[in-house]
Amino acid sequence: MAKQKYFLAIIPPEPLFSEVENIKKQVSISYNNKSALRSPAHITLHMPFEWNEEKEGLLIEKLNEFQFGNSFNIQLKNFSCFEPKVLFIDVVKNDDLSRLQSRLVEQVKLNLNIFNQANDLRAYHPHVTIAFRDLKKESFYKAWEELKNRIFEADFKAKSFVLLKHTGSVWQSHQQFAQ
Numbered sequence: 001m002a003k004q005k006y007f008l009a010i011i012p013p014e015p016l017f018s019e020v021e022n023i024k025k026q027v028s029i030s031y032n033n034k035s036a037l038r039s040p041a042h043i044t045l046h047m048p049f050e051w052n053e054e055k056e057g058l059l060i061e062k063l064n065e066f067q068f069g070n071s072f073n074i075q076l077k078n079f080s081c082f083e084p085k086v087l088f089i090d091v092v093k094n095d096d097l098s099r100l101q102s103r104l105v106e107q108v109k110l111n112l113n114i115f116n117q118a119n120d121l122r123a124y125h126p127h128v129t130i131a132f133r134d135l136k137k138e139s140f141y142k143a144w145e146e147l148k149n150r151i152f153e154a155d156f157k158a159k160s161f162v163l164l165k166h167t168g169s170v171w172q173s174h175q176q177f178a179q
Contacts, residue, residue, distance in 0.1 A: 004053040005166035008063075008104060009042035010074070010097075011173060012128075012156050017041055019154070020089065020128055027087065027131045031143045035133040039171035043074070043091060043126045045101045045161055049114050062111045063163060063177050066104060071159040072096035076128060079147040084137045087144060088127035089152055097126055097158065104161070 011017060020041035028037055051059055075092040082088075091097070101124055108114045131143060165174035 002053045003050040004056070005048050006051055006059070006174070007044060007048040007164050007171070008046035008108075009044050009162055009164060010158050010160075011040055011042050011162050012074075012076075012154075016076075016154050016156055020130070023089070023152075024130045027143055027147075030146075031131065031135060031139040033131050033133075033135040033139065035135070036129050036131050038169065039164065040173060041128055042162070042164070043097070043128055045104050046108055046114075048166070051112075051114070059112065060163065060175055062107075063175070065111070066107050066177065068160065068178065069100070071157045072100075073155055074158050075155040076152065078152050079130075079150055080127065081140075081144055081148075084140050085135055086129060086132040087135070087140070087147060088129045091126040091128070094126070098124060100158075100161075101126070 012020065017040070024036045024041065028034055072094070074094060074097060076089050077092050078090055080088055080090040131140075135143070160176050160178040162173045163175040163177070164171045
């Protein structure tokens with residue numbers, strides 16, 4: 001039984017998606033890091049988990065049962081960081097997004113026995129990662145100097161979430177779940 005890695009996220013629509021992907025590429029080229037390029041621009045709802053690929057149909061079925069609810073606005077504003085490795089575009093505090101994330105994590109736990117998210121004691125801090133993991137500390141501080149005062153503002157309607165699947169080298173959007 002082959003285990004596969006998955007996670008759940010909101011992917012911004014075009015043209016915002018491409019705009020964020022371009023920022024990720026610029027940071028990657030300027031600061032010699034590639035980790036953030038291995039997944040599409042997204043806001044994580046449920047951190048990566050392993051699932052038996054042979055039972056992927058059950059995973060998709062249970063996620064289809066989840067009631068997304070009404071669409072809601074998500075606002076992205078400026079840049080922030082988790083020192084000394086992660087640079088991201090910040091998501092303005094949003095009760096609708098927090099409720100969605102909490103409900104989805106609970107449903108996944110109850111219906112699929114996926115508990116890894118509950119083990120994460122950090123509070124939910126939605127963001128769109130533009131560099132992490134392979135960003136060297138020295139490069140992090142140089143990039144942060146460049147980004148910390150840079151203005152970025154965008155918003156979009158969240159109408160769905162996506163199941164992403166790891167292909168062995170990159171994360172790909174595998175299945176979308178709409179309201």
